[in-house]
Amino acid sequence: MNQQVRTALVIGGGIAGPVTAMALRRAGIEATVFEAYATRADEKGSALSIAPNGLAALEAIGAGRLLRECGVPMTAIVLESWTGKRLAEISTPPELEPMRFVLRTELYRGLYREAERRGVEIVHGKRLVDATETSDGVTARFADGGTATADLLVGADGLRSTVRRLIDPAAPDPQYAGLLGFGALLPDSGLASTGGRMHMAFGKRCFFGLQVFADSSAVWFVNLPHRTPLTTAECARLGPEHWLPVLREAVAEDRSPALELLGRTAPEQFLTTGAVESMPRVPHWHRGRLVLVGDSAHAPSSSSGQGASLALESAVELARCVRDLPLPQALAAYEGLRRPRVERIIRNAERTNSEKAAGPVGRVLRDLLLPVLMKSAKPAKFAWQFDHRIDFTAPVSPGTAG
Known part of the structure; x- marks a missing residue:
């Protein structure tokens, strides 16, 4: 197997796909994005938040200005009970830039334009149906009968990822x-x-x-x-x-x-x-020349406020790993860097969802205990999610773990 990655196919043209391709190009790898939609999805989705760590991931590949141009600062989240009682306030650590509220359409357009400006080709109407590996590369086959070949295939194709199924037919569903x-x-x-x-x-x-x-x-x-x-x-x-x-x-x-x-x-x-x-825990993030990034591998619910930010982080870390290490060491290092962090955030979001859907007794206990717990919690308890920086220039070593 030729283990040096020089070219990549990125499946999925949403948020994670263009960022993955830009990060790979910054690492010296030629990347092309293949999107199932026949046209640009400018009007898909509503709004999302990008945490300081997500902004930092974009900064790592020189694209932070995109978020500053379209995002509105969100300095804190104020939690209240149904009676209007203030339960807690979760603020961005003062040393960090605030979270950003952004319309998905604006972020999508900005990333799309920037990817094209950097020479990333985005091909529409290409729904992946299969992939075949050889000793020299991987060939993607699309529903329209077309194919494409490269050294690496990256699944940035979301919660219902086709690439995830190709890696592991027994992979869990959302x-x-x-x-x-x-x-x-x-x-x-x-x-x-x-x-x-x-x-x-x-x-x-x-x-x-x-x-x-x-x-x-x-x-x-x-x-x-x-x-x-x-x-x-x-x-x-x-x-x-x-x-x-x-x-x-x-x-x-x-x-x-x-x-x-x-x-x-x-x-x-x-x-x-x-x-x-x-996404429940995905047992296998990669196999051979196939690898997952973003929601296809790790999708916390929207309660986390971290879904898009984690996808941006993973895009950048994947590029660093395949830049510095041969396959399969690169993909093992990538998973080692990412899995502990994202799974911890997913567990936190699951607890939040259970509080949102609490019954009458659960609501009373939550509203009584949450102010006490938040008052006693130190800021550092929450800062670990936000204060996460990736040095794109730092070399990645085999056996890297989070």
């Missing part, structure tokens, strides 16, 4: 968190700015989040407990005429702006994101 996601971006909320803070309320029947910006525009989201998972398409088919009354009933008893904001939300502003999901 795990439903018992919640459905909804939200909206409002040009005029009628509310005063929250001063860079995202307010999140553990409601009696759902979880509600809100941030109001300086011009009174706002974003809100709801995580609604639901016994059975529904896809984004299934939620959308029911439409806002079904869901808005359901959500208004769910927040009716909560002492928060939720009911008012739902009343201000026009049907065309309403967004559904379907089931809140995360």
